[in-house]
Amino acid sequence: MTSEKKKKSLLRKAIIALWAIFLGGLVAIFIFIYSISINFNGWYGELPSLKSLENPKSDLSSVMYFADNVEMGKYFRFNRSSITFDELSPNVVDALIATEDIRFTEHSGIDLRGLGRVFFKSVLMFDKSSGGGSTITQQLAKILFRTRSDLSNGSLNDVPGLGLVIAKMKEWIVAVKLEQSYTKKEIIAMYLNTFEFGSNAFGIKTAAKTFFNTTPDQLTKQQAAVLVGLCKNPNLFSPVYQPENAFHRKNTVLAQMHKYGYIDDAAFDSLKTKPIELDYDVQNQNDGLATYFRGTILWDLLAWSKENGYDLYEDGLKIYTTIDSRMQKYAEEAVEKHMAYQQKLFDEHWAGKNPWRDEKGNEIKNFLINEAKRTQYYRSLKKKYGNDEDEILKKLNEPKPMTVFSWDGEIDTVMSTMDSIRYFKKFLHTGFMAMDPHNGHIKAWVGGINYKYFKYDHVKQGRRQPGSTFKPLVYAAAIDNGYSPCYQIQDVPVTFEVVGDPPTWTPANSTGQYTGETMTIRQAMARSLNSGTAYVMRKIGPETVVNYAKRLGVESPLEAVPSLCLGTSDVSVYELVGAYSTFVNEGFYTKPFYIDRIEDKNGRVLQQFVPKTNEALSSETAYAMLYMLKGATEISGGTALGLDRELRVDNEIGAKTGTTQNYSDGWFMGVTKDLVAGAWVGGDDRSIHFRNISLGQGARMAMPIWELFMEKVYADEELGITKGEFKRPANLSIQLNCEEYNMQQMNLSDSVEQVNQFDVDGIQ
Missing domain, CATH: 3.40.710.10 (DD-peptidase/beta-lactamase superfamily)
Structure with a gap:
């Protein structure tokens, strides 16, 4: 056999081998993905059921309303409220697609072109800035079903490197199934409703309220860019705690929107220099109207939820109360005005003397230390120091920074525990x-x-x-x-x-x-x-x-x-x-x-x-x-x-x-x-x-x-x-x-x- 024929023969065998390897690889990948989908031999961990895919559960805050339909407050483990796609500003949708998944409307859950780009740049060219190639749907699958935690309970998940591959495959599988079950608009809404934006704001509705005191349909291009920027990393790009990072990330989002034609040159040039203006307020149970009422009704709602098979903190219940927001406001204003005046009279009446008195008008001995013994701090000291009352008393009188209430506003000061008890007992x-x-x-x-x-x-x-x-x-x-x-x-x-x-x-x-x-x-x-x-x-x-x-x-x-x-x-x-x-x-x-x-x-x-x-x-x-x-x-x-x-x-x-x-x-x-x-x-x-x-x-x-x-x-x-x-x-x-x-x-x-x-x- 001539050398020319040998070369052709070797080339043909090489081509056949490459095709065999390629086809074998495809078959192997198919078998691998299929084995994951059925959790073969319990190696990979379960996938979400068809029912859970059609009805994905995310913790929803229960919302309480005044009688005049004004929101009173929420009960939540994660402060989340849901909205529909139609309640979203187009600015948010544009910013999200431009930044996270520009071919979102073209793929069916997996962007093969994007994966090829990531493989070429990150694997062959070692370019770490190429991104992860995950679609919005894959990210939704990851968040909704916790593919890298809750679903990673198979025997092979602990193998270094392999566990990450399995998790990624699961995200692909779930993403495809989500695309089969929901429209593109529904997936966008689900993603924005589910994402944690930081500052205890879960979902775009809560985030819009927390950072800008607005609603999702009113978000401007600038505000939308800030919130979508948080999708990269809520902690690293927080406009509250990392304002410089947030500013640069905001401009990155705006640049993507400009690149894909969502904003024109003039808008981009104007917005990229504009500072982030926040109206920041993290919702908690100590703020707003009817705080005492919310604390009282909580026990009734917990009992009702237990009796009727609901979770107050996760099931998104809507509680309509009889309290009128306007009357509640007037009541709180009346209390504040009168009690501030009454406290002034009381303080002047006692002229710096201690007001705790017995029936004969004499100051009650050991009143403060007896009150201190009722505190959790005293019990912790007692557990630590036993019967060493001198050491306990020393700690109780040790000054420390604290914030205290006053009718003129909160006061940052330095007080001991005993001083704070003396201060608060006079109210x-x-x-x-x-x-x-x-x-x-x-x-x-x-x-x-x-x-x-x-x-x-x-x-x-x-x-x-x-x-x-x-x-x-x-x-x-x-x-x-x-x-x-x-x-x-x-x-x-x-x-x-x-x-x-x-x-x-x-x-x-x-x-x-x-x-x-x-x-x-x-x-x-x-x-x-x-x-x-x-x-x-x-x-x-x-x-x-x-x-x-x-x-x-x-x-x-x-x-x-x-x-x-x-x-x-x-x-x-x-x-x-x-x-x-x-x-x-x-x-x-x-x-x-x-x-x-x-x-x-x-x-x-x-x-x-x-x-x-x-x-x-x-x-x-x-x-x-x-x-x-x-x-x-x-x-x-x-x-x-x-x-x-x-x-x-x-x-x-x-x-x-x-x-x-x-x-x-x-x-x-x-x-x-x-x-x-x-x-x-x-x-x-x-x-x-x-x-x-x-x-x-x-x-x-x-x-x-x-x-x-x-x-x-x-x-x-x-x-x-x-x-x-x-x-x-x-x-x-x-x-x-x-x-x-x-x-x-x-x-x-x-x-x-x-x-x-x-x-x-x-x-x-």
Whole structure:
């Protein structure tokens, strides 16, 4: 055989061999991919099922809404909200395609041309800047199904290098299946809804809100370039923490958009020099309206989710509440304005002295160290140092940087743990709630002065002695048992036989004196005379009062003792507002509630909530109690005559103030035809309080919150809350027309001097 023939023969064999290797390689790759797709022998790990591919699950934040459809807040492990393709600005879509996958509309999940480019540049030319060649669909597969973590549980995945190849193959397989199941628009939307943009922003909707305080459909080219730039690496290109990197990355995205014709020369030249302008705000549970309410409702939602098989943090539930965003805003503004003023008075009142005092007015010894022992920090020190109290005390008094609350804004300072306890214990606190008495819908809820620093809710969680605000429940029991608001009593001592030493108890009026005057029980309640309530309590008995209080929705334990008539058993703002609402609702008690309905992520109603009601009083008794409550704003000596006169013009208002012993608690309950609201103000501990009635009474401590709130509510015509009269029953047999007779008998004047004389609450 000639050399020429040998060369041809060798060439032919080489070609055949190359083809065999090529075809064999193709067959091997096919078998390899197929074996991965079926997880042969458990070597590779499972692939997503067809069902999960058609319904890929991503954690969705559950969103809560006010009654007027304003978003209230979210519950999330990952702060994510979903949108459709039509809700995206074209700028975002253009930037994403130009930067991440320019042939996105041409391939079916795998860009073979892009892979060839990557292979040629990175493998043959060692060019690391060539990119990874992954399509948007492959990236979506990687994020949705965690192909490099959750699906990497096969026996071969731990082999160095091979595990990465297997993961890549899985991404190819899943990408192709995703392309078969979804349109290109759906894939774009899914990718942008799923991607983590940093700063706890999962998905383009949350990212647009977090970084620019806008919505995805309003994103400009500049903003879109910044957010798409984060798809490369959210940490490295964060506009908050790496602004220089973010600026350069933004320009890279803009250059890609310019390269592929999405922006013209003029736009590119203008935008590439423009700085990034952020409106940055990371959403958390300490910010926004109704923070205390969100903290309270959480436990109800967790219980509901567990009972009904949902995950509050992942399933994208939509919770519609009864709270009105406008009323909530007015309530929080009223609380802030009054409590800042009240705190100033309190600080001046104590003039730098410690306000925690015993019944004799002496400072309570070891108060601060006892409070410190209740902290988690003390328990950790105790675990570390055991019984070495000196070392523990040394650590408690060790200064350290911290941020503290003040009514003038947060303060960065240096304090020890003991100093911070001393500082925070001096703050006064509050709880305020307003509800529609006709349907039980709670419209506003303020559980304290600042949720970030004081998590304890004083609307439902907190219970304190209601003082004189409990008296209407006593009188309601009496009137429902045949007494009239015109029933006459004398302002004289009333003595009860009790168990103990001494064997009798005689409640005193707030002035410590009795006038001996004859008056109606309406006048006695308006002036909050303890003698009047004690007289009625002795007539009907404590057990009757407890029974009626329960019918009016008070679930807190009540002691059936004579002193209950002065509000000695703890109750909550939530309970009292519900009880007073019964009077407006014609005797029907409606339990205050705050969840209207819960929907799934697609808007399907899962549960519609309805109020729980029961007939607690006759409609006549209920109206008579409104007449009784109006006395505080109409009768000379009424404790609510200090209300703004403008509020009372052409308007029926029922009211009751309350002050407890030593002025530890100040209360106010206000009743109108459309709204019932109540406020409590006091110290974190009962030992923290004002020292005199002029500052420590409910008319001073709590009533201004209600007043400020109602002024704002009436000024907002869109709310539909108007002044007017209470609804009167058609047939009213209870005698109410007795005011003229009693006024003559009392010989009272309308002078300001006399009004001020009685402008105090009865104190137990």
